[in-house]
Amino acid sequence: MTISAVLDALGRSRIYDLGLALAPGIPHGPTHSPFLYSLIKKHGQVVYRDGVSAATDVFSMGTHVGTHIDxxxxxxxxxxxxxxxxxxxxxxxAGGLARCGAHELAPVVARGVLIDGPRLRxxxxxxxxxxxxxxxxxxACAAQGLSVQPGxxxxxxxxxxxxxxxxxxxxxxPAPGVVLDGAAWLAERGVRCVGADTYAFEKxxxxxxxxxxxxxxEHGIPIIEMLDLEALARDGVHTFLLVASPLKIVGATGAPVRPIAIAEP
Structure with a gap:
């Protein structure tokens, strides 16, 4: 497929943002640093020629806060x-993980499959x-008319x-989530990665x-947590192209990510 054909297909596609907004006060686990933000230079503090100025800011957060990948x-x-x-x-x-850190995670570009638990029940x-x-x-696969494939x-x-x-x-x-035989089912199918709209993925x-x-x-399958899957479910979109590129933080145990689902029109 040519680049022009890809761009044409994208122009006719529906794009879904699966990431949750980051802001002070959002939920975070008791062992994870909260999201903090500050505007450190306001417009007008430094003014350049013709009245031009720029604002800058800073934020800090744990790597497992907000939508992120393990x-x-x-x-x-x-x-x-x-x-x-x-x-x-x-x-x-000082250096985090020299092996198996977030810097070793490749961007995810894969067929996405939504398993809609509430719809099933x-x-x-x-x-x-x-x-x-x-x-x-x-x-869920039977009800949604799909199958999970390797990758x-x-x-x-x-x-x-x-x-x-x-x-x-x-x-x-407690909170809902995947249990052990569900994890085994996913691993047996050779999935590229998994994710959920909860803070822990598992129950x-x-x-x-x-x-x-x-x-x-055991299987080297990354986990994305705290996804927003509501729009996909509302529109009945169960298969799509998932694009998710984790921040390449050297040594990190996880990284913020903003996943995008691209669905057929």
């Missing part, structure tokens, strides 16, 4: 990261104690975005972070 080194088991890498050898306070939002397992994935990016909707940006409601415990409480271990450590 690097493979986010979780370890028995002291090992993905591929058997020693966590102790790879990590340092006839609700607006999943209950806090709902788990999403292999049977749920099978039933796909599978995004799971729970409806949890309705609680954003209420910190206590969004970060509730909370998550004893031993089993789903994260299965996906990140």
């Amino acid at each position: 690097a493979l080194g986010h979780v370890s088991k028995a002291g090992r990261l993905h591929g058997g890498v020693s966590a102790e050898t790879a990590q340092s306070f 006839g609700r607006d939002v999943l209950a806090a104690d709902d788990g999403i397992g292999a049977r749920d994935f099978e039933e 796909d990016a599978v995004l799971v909707r729970t409806g949890w975005t309705r609680f954003w940006p209420d910190h206590d409601a969004y970060h509730a415990n 909370v409480p998550a004893s031993g972070l089993g789903v994260h271990v299965a996906l990140l450590v």
Whole structure:
């Protein structure tokens, strides 16, 4: 396909922004630094020729705040990261992760598949104690008339975005999510990455972070969390092109990302 053909197709496509807005006060986990922002130079403080001025600002945040992707080194088991890498050898306070960090994550350009949990169960939002397992994935694929193929990016909707940006409601415990046999189902299909509209992807409480271990450590499958999947669900879009490029932060255990879904007209 030529570049002109691609551009023509894009011009007729529907574009969905799957990222949540970043602003002071948005939900963040108790072990993650909150999003902080300040305008540090206002217009008019420095004025150039012809009355021109510029404003600048600064922000800080944890790498697992807002819509973000977990690097493979986010979780370890028995002291090992993905591929058997020693966590102790790879990590340092000054440099982060020399291996399996966010800087090693390639941009995601893949066929996206939306698994709509509330639609499957006839609700607006999943209950806090709902788990999403292999049977749920099978039933959702059948109901939505699709299949998950190797290289796909599978995004799971729970409806949890309705609680954003209420910190206590969004970060509730328990919270719905994928359970172990669901993670195994995804891994067996060779997916490129996974994601969800919750803060943990897996069902909370998550004893031993089993789903994260299965996906990140054992199978090298990155996890995108805190997605906004409502517009896709509202429009009945279940397959699309997903484009997501994590910030290339050397050594980071995760990185902010602004995923885009491109759907047929």
